Amino acid sequence: MAPSRALFTTTTTALRQLRPPNTRLNPIQSRFISAYGYEQAKCLTFPKYGEPKDVLSLHSHSISPPHGDLVTIRFLASPINPADINQIQGVYPTKPTFTTSLSTSDPIAVGGNEGVAEVISTGSKVKDVQKGDWVILKKQGFGTWRTHAQTTMENLVVIKNKEGLRPEQVGTVSVNPCTAYRMLKDFVDLAPREWFIQNGANSGVGRAAIQLGKLWGYKSINIVRKRESGMEELKQDLQSLGADMVVTDEEVEKKDFRDRVKEATNGGREPIRLGLNCVGGSLVNAMAKHLAPDSHMVTYGAMSKQPVQLPTGLLIFKNISFDGFWVSRWSEQKPEEKEACVQEVLDLTREGKFKDTPMQPLTWNWDTKQDELVQAAQGTLEGFRSGKGIFVFGET
Ligand SMILES: NC(=O)c1ccc[n+]([C@@H]2O[C@H](COP(=O)([O-])OP(=O)(O)OC[C@H]3O[C@@H](n4cnc5c(N)ncnc54)[C@H](OP(=O)(O)O)[C@@H]3O)[C@@H](O)[C@H]2O)c1
Incomplete structure (x- = not known):
C-alpha cells in the first residue's frame, strides 16, 4: 500500500541507522531528533479489536518534515474516554x-x-495556523494516544485563545462539555427554575450538565450509584458545582422519592421537563415517572449495559419522548456550532465558571513503559473511579 500523503513516515530502523552522524540531543526534550527535522514519535496502537490489555502496544516511528499543506503536531493531553475503550x-x-x-x-x-x-x-502552503498554536481534532477516529502526528488543517480546529488554560482543560472540552451543552439546549426549551433529572451525575458529562444548567438557571436532580464509602464527599462535591439535589440510584427506586421530588419542585410547580440517561436499565423508568407531560428523556450512554424498556403508559398518557444524542453526529452536521460551543466552554473555564472533571493524569514521557499506558486504558471501564484517565505528554 502506498504511504498516505497525510502521514508520511520513515522507518525508525532506517532513521536509527542515520542517527550517529545526523542526530543531536535536544536538551529540553532529552531525546534524539534528526538534524534533517525528522520527528520521532510513539503511539499506542492496536492491530485488531479486543480488550485494551490484549491488543494495545507501543509503536515507534518517525515523521518527515512537513511540506505543502502538512502540519506536524505534538500532543499535549489526550483523555481516555469510555468510547475509546x-x-x-x-x-x-x-x-x-x-x-x-x-x-x-x-x-x-x-x-x-x-x-x-x-x-x-508547518509546510509552506499552510496559512491558518502557526508554530506554537494549540489545535483539537475536528472529528473522531484520528487517534490521539500518540506523541506526534502529521495531518492537514481539514482535520484540525485552532484554539483561538489558549491563554490561561491548561492542556487538560482544552484536551477534554470537545466531547463531554459539548454533549452536556447540546442535550440541555436542543430537546426542551427549559425556562429558569425548571428542572432536569440525570443519572451518571458524577461523570464528565454529568458534571458539565450540572454546571451549565446552574449558569442558565436550571435546577437538577442528580443520581449517582450508591457506594460503600465517600458518598457524603461526592454529594458535597456535586453540590459545590451547583447540583440542587443529589441522590443514589437506590433512593430513586424507594417509595418516598415521589414526595421528596414534590417538595423540592415546589409541589410540582417547577416541572421536571428533561431527563438525561447514560446508565440504562430500570433506573430510567424510575426517573421517567417524575417527568412532566411532553418531556424528553435523552439517552447518550449505556454504562450498565442494561437495555432501556420504554414504559408504555408514559408514552401514551404523558407523551414522554425518548430520544438519543451522539456528539459525533452533531459535530459532523454542525461544525461551526461545535467550534462556538468549544470556545464558549473554554471562555467559561478561563473565567473560573466551569470546572474540569476530576482526572487521573498519567505523564507520558519518551521513556514511559508500554505497560503503564496500557494499564491506564484498561482501567477506564472500572466503576467508582476517582477521576478520568488522561495522558499528559511530558518529555516526548
Ligand atoms: N452520546 C454521546 O455523544 C456521548 C458523549 C460523551 C460521553 N458519552 C457517554 O457518556 C457516558 C459517560 O461518559 P464520561 O466520559 O462522562 O464518563 P466518565 O467521566 O469516565 O465517568 C464514568 C461514569 O460512568 C459511571 N459508571 C461506570 N460503570 C457503571 C456501571 N456499570 N453502571 C452505572 N454507571 C457506571 C460512573 O459512575 P461510578 O462513579 O458510580 O462508577 C461515572 O459516573 C459514557 O457511556 C460515554 O460513552 C456519550
Whole structure:
C-alpha cells in the first residue's frame, strides 16, 4: 500500500541507522531528533479489536518534515474516554483507521479520539495556523494516544485563545462539555427554575450538565450509584458545582422519592421537563415517572449495559419522548456550532465558571513503559473511579 500523503513516515530502523552522524540531543526534550527535522514519535496502537490489555502496544516511528499543506503536531493531553475503550473492543460505531502508513507491515490503528496538540512545524502552503498554536481534532477516529502526528488543517480546529488554560482543560472540552451543552439546549426549551433529572451525575458529562444548567438557571436532580464509602464527599462535591439535589440510584427506586421530588419542585410547580440517561436499565423508568407531560428523556450512554424498556403508559398518557444524542453526529452536521460551543466552554473555564472533571493524569514521557499506558486504558471501564484517565505528554 502506498504511504498516505497525510502521514508520511520513515522507518525508525532506517532513521536509527542515520542517527550517529545526523542526530543531536535536544536538551529540553532529552531525546534524539534528526538534524534533517525528522520527528520521532510513539503511539499506542492496536492491530485488531479486543480488550485494551490484549491488543494495545507501543509503536515507534518517525515523521518527515512537513511540506505543502502538512502540519506536524505534538500532543499535549489526550483523555481516555469510555468510547475509546468501546472503539478498541470493536463495539463503537466510529471505526478507527487501520493503516500501514506508520511503517508497519500489517495495518494498525492508533487509540484515542480526543485531545489537544501543539503545532510544531508547518509546510509552506499552510496559512491558518502557526508554530506554537494549540489545535483539537475536528472529528473522531484520528487517534490521539500518540506523541506526534502529521495531518492537514481539514482535520484540525485552532484554539483561538489558549491563554490561561491548561492542556487538560482544552484536551477534554470537545466531547463531554459539548454533549452536556447540546442535550440541555436542543430537546426542551427549559425556562429558569425548571428542572432536569440525570443519572451518571458524577461523570464528565454529568458534571458539565450540572454546571451549565446552574449558569442558565436550571435546577437538577442528580443520581449517582450508591457506594460503600465517600458518598457524603461526592454529594458535597456535586453540590459545590451547583447540583440542587443529589441522590443514589437506590433512593430513586424507594417509595418516598415521589414526595421528596414534590417538595423540592415546589409541589410540582417547577416541572421536571428533561431527563438525561447514560446508565440504562430500570433506573430510567424510575426517573421517567417524575417527568412532566411532553418531556424528553435523552439517552447518550449505556454504562450498565442494561437495555432501556420504554414504559408504555408514559408514552401514551404523558407523551414522554425518548430520544438519543451522539456528539459525533452533531459535530459532523454542525461544525461551526461545535467550534462556538468549544470556545464558549473554554471562555467559561478561563473565567473560573466551569470546572474540569476530576482526572487521573498519567505523564507520558519518551521513556514511559508500554505497560503503564496500557494499564491506564484498561482501567477506564472500572466503576467508582476517582477521576478520568488522561495522558499528559511530558518529555516526548
Ligand atoms: N452520546 C454521546 O455523544 C456521548 C458523549 C460523551 C460521553 N458519552 C457517554 O457518556 C457516558 C459517560 O461518559 P464520561 O466520559 O462522562 O464518563 P466518565 O467521566 O469516565 O465517568 C464514568 C461514569 O460512568 C459511571 N459508571 C461506570 N460503570 C457503571 C456501571 N456499570 N453502571 C452505572 N454507571 C457506571 C460512573 O459512575 P461510578 O462513579 O458510580 O462508577 C461515572 O459516573 C459514557 O457511556 C460515554 O460513552 C456519550
